[in-house]
Amino acid sequence: MVGFTLPASSTAKLTVMDISGKVLQMVEGDYSKGYNEVRLSNIPATGVLYYQLDTPTHSATRKMVILN
Numbered sequence: 001m002v003g004f005t006l007p008a009s010s011t012a013k014l015t016v017m018d019i020s021g022k023v024l025q026m027v028e029g030d031y032s033k034g035y036n037e038v039r040l041s042n043i044p045a046t047g048v049l050y051y052q053l054d055t056p057t058h059s060a061t062r063k064m065v066i067l068n
Contacts, residue, residue, distance in 0.1 A: 002064070003037045004053055013054045014038050018045050 002014060009032050016025040024045065027038050043049070046068050052061040 001037050001039050002051055003035060005035050006031055006033055006055065009033050010055045010057075012036075015052045015054070016040060016043065017050045017052070019048055019050070024049070 002016075004012075004014075006012065009030070011029070012031050013026065013028045015023055017023055024043055025040060029038075043066060046066050049064055049066055050061055051064060052059065
């Protein structure tokens with residue numbers, strides 16, 4: 001699960017990548033103002049992954065660790 005906060009309702013795209021930049025999952029949707037969560041499914045990797053959140057006005061990339 002990846003959580004994020006938006007200052008206003010917006011469309012957003014969440015992209016999960018491995019350390020080499022290979023896209024593992026992409027989720028697009030309309031999200032409300034405030035805190036939102038996206039459930040990740042079928043992530044085949046463990047270890048360090050990156051996720052990028054893109055909205056029409058902002059982009060942010062963060063690191064996460066997946067443990068099984």
